[in-house]
Amino acid sequence: MEPFRRLSALACPLPLASVDTDQLIPARFMKTPRAEGYGRFLLYDLRYGSDGRPSGALPLDEPARAGAQILVARRNFGAGSSREAAVYALVDYGIRCVIAPSFGDIFAANAANNGLLPAVVSEEDAERLLFALEAGLEELVVDLEAERIEGAGEPIAIMIDPVMRTKLLNGWDDLDMTLSRADEIAAFAEADATRRPWARPDA
Amino acid sequence: MPDPSPSNPHGAPRTLFEKVWDQHVVTTRDDGPSLLYIDRHLVHEGSHHAFAKLREKGLPVSRPDLTFGVADHYVPTRGRGGAIADEGIARMVGQLADNTATHGIRLFGLDDPRQGIVHVVGPEQGLTLPGLTMVCGDSHTSTHGAFGAFAFGIGASDVAHVLATQTLWQKKPRRMRICFEGKLMPGVGAKDMALAWIARLGADGARGHAIEYAGSAVRALSMEGRLTLCNLSIEGGGRLGMIAPDATTIGYLEGRPFAPKGETFARAAEDWLALASDADAAFDREFVIAANEIAPVVTWGTSPEDALPITGETPDPDRIADPGRAAHAREALAYMGLEPGRKLTEIAVDRVFIGSCTNSRIEDLRAAAAILAGRKARVPGLVSPGSSLVKRQAEEEGLDRIFVEAGLEWVASGCSMCVGMNGDIVASGERCASTTNRNFKGRQGPGARTHLMSPAMVAAAAIEGRLADARPLLEGRI
Ligand code: SF4
Numbered sequence: 277m278e279p280f281r282r283l284s285a286l287a288c289p290l291p292l293a294s295v296d297t298d299q300l301i302p303a304r305f306m307k308t309p310r311a312e313g314y315g316r317f318l319l320y321d322l323r324y325g326s327d328g329r330p331s332g333a334l335p336l337d338e339p340a341r342a343g344a345q346i347l348v349a350r351r352n353f354g355a356g357s358s359r360e361a362a363v364y365a366l367v368d369y370g371i372r373c374v375i376a377p378s379f380g381d382i383f384a385a386n387a388a389n390n391g392l393l394p395a396v397v398s399e400e401d402a403e404r405l406l407f408a409l410e411a412g413l414e415e416l417v418v419d420l421e422a423e424r425i426e427g428a429g430e431p432i433a434i435m436i437d438p439v440m441r442t443k444l445l446n447g448w449d450d451l452d453m454t455l456s457r458a459d460e461i462a463a464f465a466e467a468d469a470t471r472r473p474w475a476r477p478d479a
Numbered sequence: 480m481p482d483p484s485p486s487n488p489h490g491a492p493r494t495l496f497e498k499v500w501d502q503h504v505v506t507t508r509d510d511g512p513s514l515l516y517i518d519r520h521l522v523h524e525g526s527h528h529a530f531a532k533l534r535e536k537g538l539p540v541s542r543p544d545l546t547f548g549v550a551d552h553y554v555p556t557r558g559r560g561g562a563i564a565d566e567g568i569a570r571m572v573g574q575l576a577d578n579t580a581t582h583g584i585r586l587f588g589l590d591d592p593r594q595g596i597v598h599v600v601g602p603e604q605g606l607t608l609p610g611l612t613m614v615c616g617d618s619h620t621s622t623h624g625a626f627g628a629f630a631f632g633i634g635a636s637d638v639a640h641v642l643a644t645q646t647l648w649q650k651k652p653r654r655m656r657i658c659f660e661g662k663l664m665p666g667v668g669a670k671d672m673a674l675a676w677i678a679r680l681g682a683d684g685a686r687g688h689a690i691e692y693a694g695s696a697v698r699a700l701s702m703e704g705r706l707t708l709c710n711l712s713i714e715g716g717g718r719l720g721m722i723a724p725d726a727t728t729i730g731y732l733e734g735r736p737f738a739p740k741g742e743t744f745a746r747a748a749e750d751w752l753a754l755a756s757d758a759d760a761a762f763d764r765e766f767v768i769a770a771n772e773i774a775p776v777v778t779w780g781t782s783p784e785d786a787l788p789i790t791g792e793t794p795d796p797d798r799i800a801d802p803g804r805a806a807h808a809r810e811a812l813a814y815m816g817l818e819p820g821r822k823l824t825e826i827a828v829d830r831v832f833i834g835s836c837t838n839s840r841i842e843d844l845r846a847a848a849a850i851l852a853g854r855k856a857r858v859p860g861l862v863s864p865g866s867s868l869v870k871r872q873a874e875e876e877g878l879d880r881i882f883v884e885a886g887l888e889w890v891a892s893g894c895s896m897c898v899g900m901n902g903d904i905v906a907s908g909e910r911c912a913s914t915t916n917r918n919f920k921g922r923q924g925p926g927a928r929t930h931l932m933s934p935a936m937v938a939a940a941a942i943e944g945r946l947a948d949a950r951p952l953l954e955g956r957i
Contacts, residue, residue, distance in 0.1 A: 293807040294682060294782045298919040303900050307553075307567045310528060321921045326907060350803045352683040355716065355782075356919060358618040360528060360634035378683045381718050382618055386634035399803065439512050439650060450636075451536070454514065454644045457506070461646055464505045464516055472502070474739040474747035475518050477544070477606060 277391045279447035280420055283372055285345035287416040288336050289409040295319075295349055296356035297383060301365040314361060315368035335410075346416050348405045349376045354383025354394070363390045373418045375425065375434075377402045388440045391447060393420060396435040404428065420445060492757035494654050495723050496689040499629040499754065503612045505646060512648045519606055520546045520641050521597050521615035522584070524553045524571040529616065529638035530578040540582040542645045547606060548579040548586035549597040553900050556863050556890035560590065568901060582642075595866020595892045598622040598836035602706060603866055605735025609724035609751035614641055619836050619916065621712040624721040625705035626728055627754050629689075631719040652718045653687055653763040656756075658694035661770040666950040668846070669704035670838060670914070670933035672696070673711035674776040676768060678786040685717035688764065691756060692722050696770035702731040703842040710837045711916055714783035723755035777823055777946055778918045778931040780811030785918070787823060789936070789948045795819035814920055815928050816908070823946050826930070829909040831860035831887070831941045832923070833934055835897035838914035839865030841872050843934040847914075848878045850938035850952050851885040857944030860887040860937075861903065863895040887941065899924045912940035 305317040318336075325331045335341055347366075353376035354362060363386045366374065373393040384394040395418060397405070405416070408428040417426040418434070420441060425432040442448070454461075468475070493501070505514040520542075522529075533540070540546060553571040555563055563569035572589055579586040587594045593604060598619055601607040609627035614620060616638040623630035633647065641647055657676055677684070690712050692705075700708065705722050712720030722728075729748050732738045739747045774788035785808075787793075793812060796819060799805040812819060817826065833839065833847050844864060862882045864870040870892055873879055879889045896903040897915040899922075905911045907926025914937050915922075918929040930946060939949035 291806070292810070293803055296782075296917075296919045298917065298922045302921055302925065303898050306525065306900070307571055310531070321925050326925065350807075352681075352716070352782075355682055356618065356713075356917060358616055358620075358632040358634050359525070360636060363634070378686060380683075380716065381686060382632055382634060382713075386636065389634065389636035403802065437650065439508075439510055442510065450648050451640050451643060454640065454646060454648070455538075457514065458644070461505055461514075461516070461644060465645070468502075468516065472610070472750070474743045474750070475608070475611060477519075477547075477737040478739050478743070479737045 277447040277449055280372065280391055280393050280444040282417065282419045282421065283345065284415065284417045285372070286341065286343055286414055287346035287348060287409055288341040288344035289406045290334065290336065290347050290349040291406050291410070293350035294352040294355050297354060297359050297362035297380070298356055300354065300362035301359065306359060306361050310364060313368050314364040315370065318365040318369045340414065343370065345370055345372045346418060347371055347374045348402065348409060349374060350402060351377040351399065353379050355380040358382045360386045363387050363392055367392055375402065375405060384440070388443055389450070391444065393418065393444055395425070397425070397432055401432045405432070492760040494756040494760040494762065495627060495691055495721055495754055496629065496654060499610050499612070499627070500651060502610065512650050514646050515612055515649050517614055517641050517645050517647060518545060518611040519613040521601060521613070522546060522548050522579070522638065523551055523597050523617065524575045526616050526638055527571070527574050527578065528635035529642060532635070532639040533642055538643045540584065540642045543583040545645060546584045546642065548575055548584050549600050550575055550587065550589050550594060551596045552894045552898065554589055554893040555901055556893050556895045556903055559891045565902060592867055595869065596836045596839065596894055598710065599840060599865035599869065602626065602702070603735070603868060605732055605738030608732065608738060608747070609728060610754055614647065618713045619710050621717065621719045622706050622710040622836055624709040624712065624719050625702060627721055627724040627751065629719060629721065632713065652689040654691070655685055655688040655717070655764045656691045656693055656762040658765070658767045659692070659696035659770045660694045660767060661696060662699070663696055663770045663773060666935060666953050667773050667775055668933050668935070669700055669707035671773050671776045672770070673708050674778065674783065674786040674931065675773045676766070677711065677715040677783050678776070680715055680766070682714060682782045682784040683716040685712065685715045688717055690717040690720040692720060697722060698725065701842060702727060703840045706840065707837055711783070714916055724751040775933065775936050775949055777936060779815065779817065779823060780808065781814055781918055781920050782811070783916070783918060783931065785811055786931070789823055789946065791823055793817050793819055793821045793823070824948065825945065827910070827945045828858055828912045828930070828940050830858050830905065830911050831856070831937050832896040832911055832913040832915065833937055834861065834863035834865070834895050835915040836865065837916040838934050839863065839869065841869050843914065844869070844873050844878050847934040847938040848881040849956050850935055850942065850949060852881045854885055854942050856886040856941035858941060860941055861890060861896055862887050863890050864892050867892050885941065896923055898922065905929070912937045912946065
C-alpha cells in the first residue's frame with residue numbers, strides 16, 4: 277500500500293451530511309470485479325440522472341474540480357454498510373483523503389486498509405473549509421505527519437486514531453504482519469479449546 | 480462478583496463486553512490494538528473480493544470449520560429451484576458456492592432448506608452463542624449481540640484477514656449502556672425502541688462504542704425482539720450492540736443444531752450467565768429511556784435518525800438552528816417528496832415490504848399478520864421471511880394465507896427489497912413502508928423513498944394506504 281504522508285492536491289466540496297455507503301456506490305454495481313475499476317460508480321445516483329446523463333448536481337463534476345484528490349464533506353460520512361466497494365470507488369476515482377467531522381467506523385477502517393485517509397476535523401472547521409472551497413479555493417495540503425490541513429487560512433487540526441495514523445504513514449498491510457504470528461495464534465486456539473470447550477460448532 | 484481469573488488478574492469490575500473481549504485477546508501491541516481471536520466467521524456472496532485477495536496471495540482459509548457461508552444478498556425470491564435468469568446474479572451466487580467448496584467451508588446455499596438471511600440463520604442454527612466473537616462482511620452483524628456475542632461487521636480487507644488468520648486487529652471500543660426501563664405500551668416493540676434511541680442520539684451517536692442494552696424493558700424482550708434491537712446498533716453508529724445472556728437466551732439455544740449438547744451445554748450455560756456486567760462496572764456513557772413513553776416510530780427522511788412518533792409531523796428546516804442539520808433536513812424532505820409540517824399519518828404509500836434481517840423472524844410475521852388478518856391491503860407489497868425455516872413455520876401457522884388473502888405477495892427468503900441486489904426493487908419516486916433498517920437514498924432502488932417502521936406499522940400502512948398508527952387496528956387482537 278502506498279504510504280500517506282503529505283498530500284498537496286485539488287480539493288472538492290461535497291456539502292452533504294451522512295453520505296452513506298449506498299450513495300458512495302449503489303448496490304447494483306457491486307457485482308463488478310475490482311480489476312475493472314470502481315471509479316466510474318462513485319456517487320453514481322447523485323451524479324447521473326436516470327437516463328445515465330451527468331446531472332451536474334455535484335461540484336465533483338465541475339471542470340475546475342477534475343482530478344480532485346481531496347473531498348470535504350459534512351458529518352457521518354461513510355455511514356452504513358460494510359461494503360469496502362465504497363472505498364474502492366473513492367480510491368479508483370483518485371480520492372486519497374476525505375475530510376469530515378465524523379465517519380462511520382467500518383468505513384474508516386476500510387479506508388485505512390486501502391491507503392485512504394479519513395481526516396476528522398471539527399464541525400466548525402468543516403464548514404470553514406466548505407465555505408472556502410465554494411468561494412473559489414482550489415488546493416489544500418493535508419499533512420498527516422503534522423496532523424494538520426493547510427491552505428485555508430489558519431492551519432486546521434486533524435483528529436486521527438494514532439494506530440490508523442501509523443498504518444497510513446507506513447502503508448502497512450495488517451495481513452502480512454499477522455501471518456508472522458501464526459504460532460502465537462495456534463497456541464491461543466489450543467488453550468482456548470480447553471477454557472471454552474463449548475465454543476466450537478457442534479455438528 | 481468480579482472474576483479473578485487469569486484473563487482478569489486484578490478482578491476489577493467489568494462490563495459484559497469487556498469480559499468477552501478479555502477472553503479473545505491473543506496479544507496486544509504497544510501502541511494499543513489487540514489481536515482478537517474470532518470464533519465464527521460468516522461469509523456471503525459479497526465476500527468475493529476477500530476470496531480474490533486470498534487467491535492473489537496464495538493463502539488457504541485458516542479455519543474452515545469456524546467459517547460458514549450463506550447465500551442471501553443476491554438470491555432470487557421467486558422461481559426458486561430453477562436456474563437464475565439474470566447472469567450477473569447467477570454469477571454472484573455461483574461464486575459463493577465455488578469459493579466455499581474450494582476452501583471446504585460449509586454452505587447454506589440457495590437450495591438448502593436452512594438457507595436464509597445470514598443474521599437470521601446464525602441464531603436459528605445455534606451458530607451464534609453467548610460470549611463468542613463473530614464477524615461477517617456485513618454491518619448488521621451487530622444483530623448477533625442479542626445473545627451476548629461480540630459481533631461486528633467488517634470490510635473485504637478484514638474478511639480476507641480473518642479467512643487467512645482467524646484473527647483481527649481491533650482497538651477496544653468505548654463502553655456505552657442504554658437502559659430501557661419500565662414497560663412498553665401495547666403495539667410498541669423493539670423496532671420502536673431502536674428508532675427512538677437513534678432519533679435521540681443521532682445516526683453517529685454511538686460512534687466508536689460497544690453498546691450494551693439493559694433495563695427491564697430489554698429483559699422482557701423475546702430473543703426475536705433482542706435481535707431487532709441489536710440489529711439497528713449500527714444505524715446509531717455503534718460498532719456493536721450486546722445484551723447479557725439470561726434464561727430467555729439459554730431457553731432459545733437449547734437443542735439448536737450447532738449449539739453445544741448435554742453436559743457441555745450445561746457447562747456453557749454456567750459460563751454464559753457469568754458474562755453479565757458486574758454491578759459496579761463502569762461505562763463511558765450511559766442513557767436511560769422510559770419505555771412507556773415510546774410510541775410507534777416511523778422515519779420521514781433519508782437517515783435512520785430522521786425518526787418521529789407516528790403522531791408527529793415532518794420538521795421545518797427553517798426552524799433548525801444548526802446549518803448542517805437544516806441543510807440535511809431540507810435535502811431529505813426534497814428527496815422524499817415531502818413538505819415541512821406535514822402530518823405523518825397523511826403520507827400516502829405506494830407499496831410495503833416486510834422482510835430483512837431486522838424484522839423477518841416468526842414473531843415479526845405474526846405481528847404483521849395479527850393486523851392483516853381478515854383485512855385487505857390498499858397497496859401492493861412483498862413479504863419475504865428471514866429464512867426458509869421461518870417460511871415453513873409461517874406456512875404451518877397459516878400466516879402465508881393471511882398475507883396472500885390481504886393481497887400481499889408471499890415469496891422465498893433472502894435480503895430481497897432491503898437492498899435490491901436480487902432485483903426486488905422499489906421503483907423511482909415510489910414510497911415504501913418497510914420493516915428494513917436503512918432509509919438511505921436509493922437503498923431500495925434508484926429514486927426509491929423508504930419509510931422505516933415495525934412490522935405491525937407496515938401492516939397498518941398496507942391497510943390504510945398511508946402511514947398509520949397500528950394501535951387502533953390492534954384493538955381486540957392482542
Ligand atoms: S437483509 Fe438487508 S441489512 Fe440484512 S444482511 Fe441483508 S442486505 Fe444487509
